[in-house]
Amino acid sequence: MKKRAPDKNTTQTTTSEASRGKTERAPRPEGEFANKPLEFFQRKAQDIKSLAEVLRRNVSLNDKAQLASYMVSYRVAMEKQPHTIAEKLLLPAAIDMVSTVIDEKSAEKLKCIPLSNNTVSRRIHDISENLEEQLVSRLKAAGDFSIQLDESTDVSDCASLLVYVRYVWENDFAEDLLCCLTIPTGTTGEEIFSVLNDYVATKCGLDWANCKGITSDGAANMTGRNSGVVKRIKEAAGKDIVWNHCFIHRQALACKGIPPDLDKVLKEVIRVVNFIKGSALNHRLFDQLCADMGAEHTHLLFHTEVRWLSKGRILTRVYELRNEIHAFLHEKKSPLADLFTDDWLFTLSYLADIFSSLNELNLKLQGQCDDVFRNWKHVMAFQKSLKLWLARLRRPNPSHYMFPTVLQHIEENDVSDTDVKHLTGLIRTHLVALIDNFDRYFPTERYDILSDKRWIQNPFDFESPESLLELGLTPAEEKELLQLSSDRTLKRRHECMALSSFWISISSEYPVLSKASILLLISFTTTYKCEVGFSVFTKIKTKHRNRLNAAPDMRVALSSCTPDWNAILKGKQAHLSH
Template identity: 65%
Template structure:
């Protein structure tokens, strides 16, 4: 009807917001049907869940699921639910049960793992979500306290002398960044002095990497901050002339950077409990090594590169100051070691080590090596046959751990089932945390009345929309 030029112009005419909303709902419905179908076929599944508050002060519960699909685990957003009133354990379980059992027709007995943070509404002994799900499942559901939350809790214990330095840093940052004028002037000063950075970073308790990054940035800009505070005639300028305070700052920058490294290793998708336990155990051993290095008469500080560099650049540091610093570091490392032992107790790590055959079954080829693994006779027999198969050894080297055990389910059903039950529970609530970041982008201040359920499904689903089914089932031109 139109010439080519006019047709090209029509392509750029945007569709109405009602049409966009309807299409998002159609896609979300298709993705939801696919997911429920997969779960009903898979049977066993594990969930991770977390609760937060959005821009309009609505309590939102986000749930992710992991299940066996085809030849590997698949992780997907199960549901995004709004809590109408309280966010108590009873209310969370009621809303969750209405969705999973009432709407999706799934059975709690198939839930083999729950991963949450350590909040009372999740872990309460009488009315916590974990307790309620365990009662409904009628079996021993594996509950795991998120490794990332545990690491963040373990890092909170700081001796008063070092905590004072952290508090001072936060005050300095708030003084500069709390004023738009101060922030602009500080940026100009950094540019004039040729600094690597021109901005400071805010400290936020709920952000996992906050402390390490803000401390490192303040140390790197310590000269610029000192000059700026002097120009403002601030009493905090004296801090940056205090060598003892700067030494503590450099140490805190190093230790929290190492905690950040551990935190980053615990993040990500498709993780397994063996790798996370190994990372935590390695960090615990590192703390013990650092303590041993400091316990000698001539302590070594090579494990704290920023601190070591500062000491080498300032040879005039008094012996008394170094002794005080050594005591403060030893006290902090002892506190850190105790906290990690509290949140990652040895018996929990030992339980994972006892099942190390799941990660490397071919390390138990000899019959006498199988005896101490606490396996049933059928499982022992299957393990001996599995380790004798050279082709399976090659397959395991080239396949993800979960994929390998799923692939041998027909040949070795007992070993496969036991391995899957150990691997399927999540180790962190990373996916939920990442999902809430998506929620903040979707439900902004300008869109605070949005019901984010469909949008979250489309944004986060691992399934691919069945476009043929969507276009076939839906009317081409609906009236508004």
């Protein structure tokens, strides 16, 4: 039988399979591994997998330790604490707590978190840069903004400038620290603007034309007609920007006009306080005397001109402790004890009352998210109160009900009519001076200008067309206001929302009215935020940390933004603590 020749395709397939089998076969070990059993190589493969798992865990631990380092540094800056506290206190305390509550193995992991002084400083700087980037991007997206600024000298005699910014963000106004800058030389308006412009225009790339309002105190370097900071900013913006003199500073200036007889008593009160508080021994003895006599308070308060509420508090405290103070001064045989006569205490009771009333006004003007309508309302109400009090004291039978301490002193002591008439005359003189000063620093002309914008405060008070005639609106504003005042749904929203939030929320529906309202409301009315910022500054930069660059710590402590940890850690190589 004739044999059949093999098929060509079959031969090729068999050859291909044979060659592929040879290729896929594991290579034979050579050299020292030639005679090793299979189990040896299986163990080696398992060791390699274990090492890879350890490496993966170490990388994960490094990243977590780095993030923990940033978070701890963030808390250190938020609490205005020294950077060394992280390594010296926080980390040992955390290790103690974890080892006690969980186990030693978990506590060992905390030791790899880098928290040295320099590391915490770098972390805070990185967080500050991230917060700054977020703020600048917000300002560029928002467009319009306003600023408040103030300068002061720190513990190392360096001049520092604080600038806060207000802008529209997420259907409301947001307030944030724009910058904390060091002024290298003098504090003239030209030098302050040069430093500020380098940051705002050059570094941040913001346009001064978008700045709609500036608020500062009345210092010459800020408000100078030729070279003040406000003048320079207006020139850089190429248009006239609204400048607001801080309401609180104006109120403090209006309180300075005190008649000589009242000023004499005020200075004598300060002398009494300094005699007791200026000596550590006198202070301790007076505290013990107050405790023995069952006084409600045992401490006196120092007076300082730079604190707004100082006078009212010190006068009230001295009057409350008048018996204890007189007994202490008499025991010390001080000539100041002779001051505590009935007439002197009677005058002191009035000073305590009037400065307490001024303190109440000051507190009403403080706070964030203020608006010009609210502050003018408080000032106008106080001015009317002064005029009403003066009118009551000019009547044949004057009433002192508005001064509760004076009234209490008259009731508790046998005060003669002559003394009452004498003090009433002093009070009338002081009230006249206060009224004149308040009219000077809060002129009615400015309030009259604001009254033309009263539709911003409540647009639903102008439902009838005739009521719009006195507002001086443009045709476009009149049309939108008529439509808005007829919307009952928006009226209910207006009643339950903040004024700024309301106008921002309807910006797309009523763009003309909304823009005009936001331009008026976006300006600060006080430098309260700057004053709070300087209080934080003094806590961060102390005499023990006088070489610290406080700007990063200030931004982290005062920023309204939240750090973006992913952006901060991106590109950072994690290193464990040694």
